Structure formats: C-alpha cells, structure tokens
Amino acid sequence: MKNLTDEELMILVSNDNLDMMSILFDRYHIRIFNFLLKMTRDRDISQDITQEVFYKAIKYRKSYKKGKFSSWIYTIARNIFSDHYQRQKNKDQRLDEIEYKVERQEIDTIEKVEIKEQLNKALRELNPSDRELVIMNRYQGIKYQEIAEITGSTAGAVKTKVHRAIHKLKDCYLQNI
Amino acid sequence: MNCKQIEEKLIDYLDNNLDQREHETITVHLKNCDSCKESIQELKNIFDGIDSDYEELPSTSLKKGFEEMLKQEKELLQESKVVSLHNSSKNHWKTALQIAATIVLIVSSYFYGKQQNNASFSKEMAVLEKEKVQLKQEVTISLIENESASKRLQAVNYAEEFEKPGNEILKALINKMFYDDHINVRLAAAEALAKFSDSEMVRKSFINALETEKDPGMQIELIQILVSIQEKRAVPSMEKLLQNEETPNYVKDQVAIGLPNLI
Numbered sequence: 174m175k176n177l178t179d180e181e182l183m184i185l186v187s188n189d190n191l192d193m194m195s196i197l198f199d200r201y202h203i204r205i206f207n208f209l210l211k212m213t214r215d216r217d218i219s220q221d222i223t224q225e226v227f228y229k230a231i232k233y234r235k236s237y238k239k240g241k242f243s244s245w246i247y248t249i250a251r252n253i254f255s256d257h258y259q260r261q262k263n264k265d266q267r268l269d270e271i272e273y274k275v276e277r278q279e280i281d282t283i284e285k286v287e288i289k290e291q292l293n294k295a296l297r298e299l300n301p302s303d304r305e306l307v308i309m310n311r312y313q314g315i316k317y318q319e320i321a322e323i324t325g326s327t328a329g330a331v332k333t334k335v336h337r338a339i340h341k342l343k344d345c346y347l348q349n350i
Numbered sequence: 351m352n353c354k355q356i357e358e359k360l361i362d363y364l365d366n367n368l369d370q371r372e373h374e375t376i377t378v379h380l381k382n383c384d385s386c387k388e389s390i391q392e393l394k395n396i397f398d399g400i401d402s403d404y405e406e407l408p409s410t411s412l413k414k415g416f417e418e419m420l421k422q423e424k425e426l427l428q429e430s431k432v433v434s435l436h437n438s439s440k441n442h443w444k445t446a447l448q449i450a451a452t453i454v455l456i457v458s459s460y461f462y463g464k465q466q467n468n469a470s471f472s473k474e475m476a477v478l479e480k481e482k483v484q485l486k487q488e489v490t491i492s493l494i495e496n497e498s499a500s501k502r503l504q505a506v507n508y509a510e511e512f513e514k515p516g517n518e519i520l521k522a523l524i525n526k527m528f529y530d531d532h533i534n535v536r537l538a539a540a541e542a543l544a545k546f547s548d549s550e551m552v553r554k555s556f557i558n559a560l561e562t563e564k565d566p567g568m569q570i571e572l573i574q575i576l577v578s579i580q581e582k583r584a585v586p587s588m589e590k591l592l593q594n595e596e597t598p599n600y601v602k603d604q605v606a607i608g609l610p611n612l613i
Contacts, residue, residue, distance in 0.1 A: 191424050198416050206408045220408050224415050231423050288399035311400045336361050343396055 179242035187234040197242070198227055204313060205250050211308045212254060214297065222257060226250045244322040247315075251305075251323065258301065295345035303338035310335045351375060353386055360390050364397060487512070487519055494522045499532040506535060510542040520546060524555045533567060540571050547579040561587045566598045573601070577608035585612055 174182075174196060185193040205226055209219035226249050230237075237245060296304055309315045309323075310331075317328040317335065324331065351359075356379050362368050363376050380387050486508065493505035506526060509519050526539035540559070543552050556579075560572045569591065576584040588605045591597050 189427055191420060191427065194420060195417070198413075202412060202416070203405055203407065206412065207405045210406055216406075216408070220412050223408065223412060224419070227416055228419050231420070288395060289403050292396065292399045292403070311397070312403060336358070339361055339393070339396070343392055346396060347392065 180239065183234075183237050183242045183245070184239065186231070187237045189234075191231060194227065194231055197230075197246075201243070201246055202227065205246065208247070208250060208308060208313055209254060211293075211296065211312055212301070212305065213257075214293070218257065222250070222253050225253050229253065241319065241322065243315075244319055247309075247323045291346055291349055292342070294349060295342050298345045299338065299341055303334075303341055306331070306335045306338045307342055311339070351379065353383060356380075356383070356386050357389050360386075360393055364390070364393060483512070487516060491518060491522055494526060499530075499535055502526065502530065502532070502535045503538055506538040506542050510545060515546060517551070520549060520552060524552070527555070527559060528562075533565060536565075536568055537571055540568065540575060544575045544579065547575075547581075553579065553581055553583075556581060557584050557587065560584055561590070566601050569597075569601045570604045573604050573608050577611050580612065582612055585609070588612075 174193065177185075177193075177196075179197060179200065182193045182197050186197070202223055206219055206223045209222050210216060213219055213222075226246065229249050230246060233249075296307065299307065306320065309320050310317070315323075317331045320326075320335075321328045321331045356376055359368060359372065359376060363373065366373075368376070380390060490505050490508045490512075493501050493508065496502055496505065506523065509515060509523050512519060515523075520543070523539045523543050527536050527543060530536045530539065540556075543555070546552050547556075556572060556576055560569065560576065563569050563572060573588065573591075576588075588609055591605050592602055592609075
C-alpha cells in the first residue's frame with residue numbers, strides 16, 4: 174500500500190477504506206502544519222487546523238474527484254485557514270493584545286540577527302495573500318501551476334503575483350536591517 | 351534589455367527558468383551593472399534565508415489526535431452499515447413509500463406537463479382558427495366583387511361556410527342577392543343567406559327582395575326560403591304576388607303552396 178500514489182490512496186479512502194488516510198496523513202501532515210505555522214506563527218492553532226484538515230478530508234472523501242491530491246488537501250487547508258482568519262478578524266480586542274505580545278517576542282528574537290528570523294518578520298508584514306504565495310512557492314516549493322490549481326487561478330497570473338510578493342518581501346526585509 | 355527589465359527577470363534567473371540566450375544576456379549585464387548586481391545579491395540572501403528555514407515538527411499529539419479521529423470515523427462508518435442492516439425490514443415500507451412517491455411525482459408531472467401543453471396548444475389553435483376565419487372573410491369579400499361570375503359564386507359558397515359571418519359578409523351577400531348581374535350568383539346568395547336567417551337584417555332583406563323581385567326563379571327561391579324560416583311579415587308581399595297579373599302561374603302556384611304554412 175505504501176507505494177501507491179496519493180491519488181490512488183485517496184480513491185480508496187473515498188470508497189470507505191479509511192485506513193488509507195493514515196498513509197496520506199504521514200505524507201502530508203508536516204507540510205500542511207508548516208504551511209499553517211508560517212501563516213499563523215502559532216503552533217497550537219496550526220496543529221488544530223492541521224487536525225481539522227484531515228478530519229474534513231475524511232468527512233468529504235466522497236467529494237474528491239480524482240484531481241491532484243496535494244492540490245485538494247491544500248485547498249481544504251486554505252479554506253479552514255481563511256475561516257479561522259475571518260473569525261479572528263471578527264473577534265474583539267483580546268486578539269489584538271495577543272498579537273501584540275507575539276510581536277514583542279518577535280522583536281526580541283530579531284536581536285539574534287538571523288536572516289531567517291528577519292524574513293519571518295518581513296513575511297508577517299505582507300498581506301495574507303502575498304504571504305501565502307511566498308510560503309507556498311518559496312518555502313514549500315509548490316510549482317506555479319499547482320498553486321494556480323489550489324487558488325483557482327492561472328499559472329501565469331500566479332507567477333506574476335509570486336514575483337511581486339517576493340519583491341515586497343525583499344523591501345520589507347531591507348527596511349528592517 | 352534595460353535594468354528594469356533585467357530586474358524583473360532576476361527571480362527566473364536564479365530559478366534557472368530562462369532560456370540560454372536570456373540567461374547569458376543577464377550574466378553579461380550583471381558583470382557590468384552594479385545596481386543589478388546588488389539587486390540579485392539581495393534576492394540571493396532572501397532565498398538563502400528561506401532555504402535555511404527548516405520544517406518544524408508538530409507535537410506528537412497531532413498524530414495521536416488524528417488516529418483517535420480516524421478510529422471514531424471508522425466506528426461511525428461501521429455503525430451506519432450495521433444500522434442499515436438491522437433496520438432494513440423496518441425501512442421496507444419507507445423505501446416502498448419513497449418509490450411510490452417518486453412514481454406519483456413523475457406520473458403527475460407528466461400529466462401536468464401534458465395538460466399544460468394541451469392548454470397552450472388549444473390556445474394557439476384558437477388563435478390560428480380566429481386568424482383563419484378573418485382571412486377567409488377578407489378573401490370572401492374581395493372575391494365577391496370579382497368580375498368573374500364563377501369567382502363570385504365561389505365567394506358566395508365560401509360565405510355559406512361561415513358559422514357566424516360578420517355583418518360585412520352578410521351585407522355583401524344581400525347586395526349580391528339584390529343586384530348581381532348573374533342569376534346563379536343571386537340564387538346562391540339567397541341560398542347562403544337562408545342559413546343565416548337568425549339575423550334580423552337577413553330576414554328583412556328577404557321580405558324586401560320578394561317585394562321588388564322580378565325574376566320568377568328568384569321569386570320561387572325567396573318564397574321557399576321565407577316559408578321555411580316562417581317569416582309571417584312576408585305574407586302581404588306574397589298576396590300581392592298572387593294578385594299581380596304579371597306574375598307567372600308557376601310562381602303563383604308556389605305562393606299558394608307556401609302561404610298556408612305561414613298563416
């Protein structure tokens with residue numbers, strides 16, 4: 174079973190062979206978790222959302238339509254994340270305080286002057302959709318074409334947007350040092 | 351390529367996404383342009399920084415949580431299967447009812463659709479029928495004025511086919527009955543009008559016609575019609591015909607036969 178493709182495994186899952194989902198979980202949960210961690214900078218939330226991604230993947234297994242599995246699972250992850258982001262935006266000021274605290278922490282770590290951390294800071298300054306594109310393409314190595322499939326766009330448009338986002342990231346990064 | 355164009359291609363350059371010619375052009379440009387050299391260095395730093403970023407591992411609770419969830423989902427799946435087996439007998443009537451409801455729905459929607467169709471069809475037919483009648487009336491009226499006697503005769507025969515001809519048709523027919531040059535047309539017109547004797551206008555025209563009519567054939571026709579429609583107002587003119595010396599004997603005979611039926 175281990176040498177089946179993602180898509181073959183997911184077809185089995187959609188035919189109620191739920192055990193196959195644990196192989197897919199092993200293959201994908203770290204990537205999904207890191208994608209969310211980069212987006213949220215919050216381990217607990219990222220872990221919760223990752224859990225929910227695989228829960229939804231099982232719940233909605235019948236709606237899987239033989240497309241690329243990675244695109245499908247990322248689509249689910251994005252949807253849950255944006256629900257979460259929306260909810261967070263609508264919440265009262267408590268969240269602003271939390272964000273502020275996180276920000277303070279971030280500033281402390283910047284003093285270690287590691288490029289990596291400065292980039293994380295710069296990443297946080299981008300708007301969510303630019304941040305998402307940079308994370309998917311540069312951190313997670315997802316090709317333009319697949320990002321297009323996940324976000325419902327075209328490869329050409331995605332490439333243009335990613336490049337623009339990288340330049341913005343660079344500007345933020347340079348302003349901080 | 352100028353510096354701006356070069357800068358736009360630097361990411362593709364670092365990703366090795368350019369064709370050889372473009373790649374070489376930029377390599378050459380970078381050797382001579384300090385600002386572009388700086389730009390690419392900054393990008394390189396960014397990409398190096400990103401590459402040095404390592405994946406973080408979630409805590410083991412994620413895997414445990416997943417396994418717990420999977421177990422529950424499998425039980426749920428199992429349960430739903432068991433439940434469906436146990437309840438199968440109970441659900442028989444339900445299924446049957448569902449099927450019955452489906453059939454009723456399909457059949458009724460078929461008939462509904464059919465009826466709808468029929469209704470609109472007959473509506474359409476009615477409109478067409480109406481248009482046809484109108485057209486026929488127009489044709490009749492125009493034909494009735496035709497120079498050819500046979501055409502006029504045809505028109506009179508057409509007019510006869512109307513169930514409820516308009517006044518225009520009736521007037522045209524009456525006009526033909528009185529004044530047409532051809533006796534056959536006049537006779538046919540009278541015959542046609544006899545069918546529409548419900549109309550007061552038609553009845554009066556028969557009475558008037560009998561008073562003024564000189565042609566014996568027409569007189570006989572009119573007498574027959576007036577008797578058959580039981581028009582008592584025609585009695586005076588019939589008596590006049592009897593007294594008139596010019597009236598041919600066979601016309602008088604006809605009056606003598608008909609008159610008793612009216613009185």
